[in-house]
Amino acid sequence: MQSQVSSPIVVALDYDSADAALAMASQLDPSLCRVKVGKELFTIAGPDLVSTLVDRGFQVFLDLKFHDIPNTVAAAVKAAARLGVWMVNVHAGGGERMMRAAAEALAEFGERKPLLIGVTVLTSTTPEELAAAGVATPLGEHVLDLAVKARSCGLDGVVCSAREAKSLKAACGSDFKLVTPGIRPRGSDTGDQRRTLTPSEALSQGADYLVIGRPITAADNPLVALQDILSEITGK
Ligand SMILES: O=c1ccn([C@@H]2O[C@H](COP(=O)(O)O)[C@@H](O)[C@H]2O)c(=O)[nH]1
Numbered sequence: 490m491q492s493q494v495s496s497p498i499v500v501a502l503d504y505d506s507a508d509a510a511l512a513m514a515s516q517l518d519p520s521l522c523r524v525k526v527g528k529e530l531f532t533i534a535g536p537d538l539v540s541t542l543v544d545r546g547f548q549v550f551l552d553l554k555f556h557d558i559p560n561t562v563a564a565a566v567k568a569a570a571r572l573g574v575w576m577v578n579v580h581a582g583g584g585e586r587m588m589r590a591a592a593e594a595l596a597e598f599g600e601r602k603p604l605l606i607g608v609t610v611l612t613s614t615t616p617e618e619l620a621a622a623g624v625a626t627p628l629g630e631h632v633l634d635l636a637v638k639a640r641s642c643g644l645d646g647v648v649c650s651a652r653e654a655k656s657l658k659a660a661c662g663s664d665f666k667l668v669t670p671g672i673r674p675r676g677s678d679t680g681d682q683r684r685t686l687t688p689s690e691a692l693s694q695g696a697d698y699l700v701i702g703r704p705i706t707a708a709d710n711p712l713v714a715l716q717d718i719l720s721e722i723t724g725k
Pocket residue numbers: 501503527610611612613648649670671672680682700701702703704
């Protein structure tokens with residue numbers, strides 16, 4: 490039975506074994522957060538680990554950022570839906586035919602359909618890096634363009650930096666979900682992230698879900714770190 494979760498926090502389980510990921514999950518509370526399984530953990534631990542987390546009551550974001558031909562991506566998101574995940578994502582830069590194929594593929598799941606999210610520009614990317622990669626459009630405009638396309642293709646939302654959240658909500662509407670990694674509580678190490686905001690800043694800009702890894706998982710007491718962030722958000 491999955492918990493009802495009012496918390497916006499999604500804890501990134503970036504681990505190199507199922508044991509390590511499950512040990513962290515045991516310290517968390519599925520009524521206080523969701524969890525994210527990304528490329529490292531899924532490559533090592535696979536669908537069994539995802540099913541175990543779902544069985545433990547967690548809503549799971551499968552963050553594999555699918556980017557392939559439309560037929561392959563459609564099949565991949567269906568496979569994710571069969572695992573019972575709450576959210577799955579594709580690269581918005583993979584194109585409109587690809588995104589549309591993914592959205593159409595999930596229609597058969599009805600109420601059990603996971604949220605389908607498009608990745609815009611990674612939160613570790615700077616405007617200079619994007620330009621050096623050959624994208625002439627300014628970063629904020631490029632993110633907005635990808636988000637508008639994702640919405641028109643039937644996606645439920647996008648991954649972006651919370652710094653872009655305000656303009657995306659204005660353009661795409663309040664129902665369009667904004668999933669924001671690059672969240673750093675004040676004073677915590679930025680690491681490889683570049684477009685960061687604090688949890689409360691992110692929510693005030695319009696973010697719906699805050700993806701947080703190391704500030705929680707590397708803390709001496711992850712549950713306390715999670716509760717501290719929830720207190721910062723609610724002001725209690
Ligand atoms: O643009 C993106 C997309 C995904 N991520 C993922 O989120 C977490 C962030 O972890 P931190 O430890 O809080 O930096 C990680 O799993 C990334 O793969 C992202 O950071 N940015």
